[in-house]
Amino acid sequence: MTGPAGVLLPGFRGTTLPRWLAARLDAGLAGVCLFGPNITSADQLRRLTADIREHNPLALIAIDEEGGDVTRLHAATGSPYPGNALLGRIDDLALTEDVARQVGSELARVGVDLDFAPDVDVNSTPLNPVIGVRSFGAQPGLAARHSAAWVRGLQSAGVAATAKHFPGHGDTAQDSHLALPVVDVPLAVLRERELPPFAAAVAAGVEVVMTSHILLPQVDPAAPATFSPAILGGLLRGELGFDGVIVSDALDMAGASGTTGMASAAVRAIAAGCDLLCLGTDNDDRELAELEEALADAPAARRADAGARVRALAERLSRAPRPSFAGEGVPLERIVGAFDVRPGVRVERNRVLIALETVPNIAVGTSPWGPAAAGAQVLHATAESRPDVPAGAQPILIGKDNHRHAWIRDYADAVRRAHPGALVVDMGWPGEDRRYAEVATFGASRLAGQALLAWLEGTAR
Structure with missing residues (x-):
């Protein structure tokens, strides 16, 4: 995967691979992100993922499967798993790891190798409109323990986990899909409250960390986290020692591109330290062409580093063992x-x-x-x-x-x-x-x- 295409992860409309997307996979597109409308059954999904890899054997195939209220595999029926808040209240780390292993095994069987989960945000306000029960809890220590267990369980099935939404979306009363939330707290509060679950996930070997489109004015008054070298380089790479792939939250969200447009957001994200750009649910050939053209103006060294990190992840996942695991469910x-x-x-x-x-x-x-x-x-x-x-x-x-x-x-x-x-x-x-x-x-x-x-x-x- 070389060039600007090697850092792009679009979504698409339909349940079969569009011809335009197949051509871009042939040309080195990093991969695709799947959503509920792309899926009708396990058999259909296996055919779709096989078709994607026929055009690019190293394509990353990503999905948001959190194992609870947020589900794509079970979008038509509802998830058969307990979500994070329930797992946190049960507070059995072996159970959390087991549930994540079941989720990972199910994803591996249908050809998905990158899961945008777990959500490791500490839900510090009950007014949060977008995190809530996606969080393991309101206590940093509890959330940290279960974040690490979920990462271990998922990745034991050969599927890469993603700790999200760095450096924490829990203390917001706005949804970054619709606006740009502001978390106006000192760095000391972030270190004590938001960062412990991310640190635990990094220590557990998490492959990917997802950014948040949140402004933290006491850390970087100018740029939301997705576009902030101080947050991605200083906090995530430097302080937490994360050396894996940084993926942006979807760039079609208002908190990312609502005022600048997707092309500008893509360039800023790469320049700030993102490696893989999640684009959204419904992209098209014209949009990807515009993004590739815009990314040609991103710093060359940063773009090359991002592409190399994405390529290394794809190669590791292509060799990862995927043991079959059939859990017994949760009583x-x-x-x-x-x-x-x-x-x-x-x-x-x-x-x-x-x-x-x-x-x-x-x-x-x-x-x-x-x-x-x-x-x-x-x-x-x-x-x-x-x-x-x-x-x-x-x-x-x-x-x-x-x-x-x-x-x-x-x-x-x-x-x-x-x-x-x-x-x-x-x-x-x-x-x-x-x-x-x-x-x-x-x-x-x-x-x-x-x-x-x-x-x-x-x-x-």
């Missing part, structure tokens, strides 16, 4: 044991489940979640439409991050006035006001939905 009792249930909560025999549907963040997408993903019959409430509660039934209101949505708080209050026995469940990261999280599950994957149903039925407590 529902262990998931239920990680729930936070307020004292005095009662579940009635005659009940109706009402899913509180909000606009999902871009990272999570539209995967089925909660009891509906687990096959239960539910009613649906939105900001615009609320179902009638059947007479005599206990309403079980089930949402995600309920405290962040005014209409959910108002709706829950109104339902309680009409039905004093109503129960409110939060399958996201709960806020401090537990009126809107009498039961907090810390995850909404299909497995978490199955566990919630078992808890409601009394078969797992």
Whole structure:
């Protein structure tokens, strides 16, 4: 892989390899990033990844498979794994490593060799709109232990792990897909709170670290992390001693290219220290041509170093053993044991489940979640439409991050006035006001939905 193409990782539309993308792989494109709409089945995905490697045997094939709310392999059904927040609450490092090994083995079987996981951010604010249950927890030490375990498990299956989003996306109340968040804290706070999970992942041998499109004015007042030599070179390469591949978060995000455009963002990212440029979900031939032309103006030594690091990673992964591993799954009792249930909560025999549907963040997408993903019959409430509660039934209101949505708080209050026995469940990261999280599950994957149903039925407590 040589030239500007050797640092580009585009997404594409469809479930088969487009001709334009095949031609660019023939010419040395670094690889591709797959998303839920690219996948219909394991067999289809194996054919797609084989086709990609037919055009470039060293192509990196990347995916966001976090093993919880963020899933691409199971985008149509919901994930069968517990996400990071549940694993952190269970706090069994062997289990975390085992789950990651199962994820890695599943990815290896379908031809994926680079996973943009784990999310090692410390979720230090419950108002975070994009991290939440993707985090192992709010305590740096806990997050560090489980980050290292997840890296070990995934990479034992021959799939490269990615610690993200450096130097930490946990202390934000904005989504960098939509804006440029600012984390205005001293470097000492970063070292104490945000950096320990990244340091633990580096010590565990993580192959890749992903940047964040976040401005840290007390570290670099001029450039977000993705474009900051002080953060990528000074903190990540220098202080943490990371010598692997630095990949940008998607450059089509507003926090990266919203004011400058993709071409300028690509050049700035390479110049700052990124090696591999994740471009987004829906790129095309014209856009890649523009990016390659722009990258010709990036510093030649930096571009050559980036290409060499990407090439070395691809060569290592092409030789990596991929042992088959079939896990036994996680017992529902262990998931239920990680729930936070307020004292005095009662579940009635005659009940109706009402899913509180909000606009999902871009990272999570539209995967089925909660009891509906687990096959239960539910009613649906939105900001615009609320179902009638059947007479005599206990309403079980089930949402995600309920405290962040005014209409959910108002709706829950109104339902309680009409039905004093109503129960409110939060399958996201709960806020401090537990009126809107009498039961907090810390995850909404299909497995978490199955566990919630078992808890409601009394078969797992």
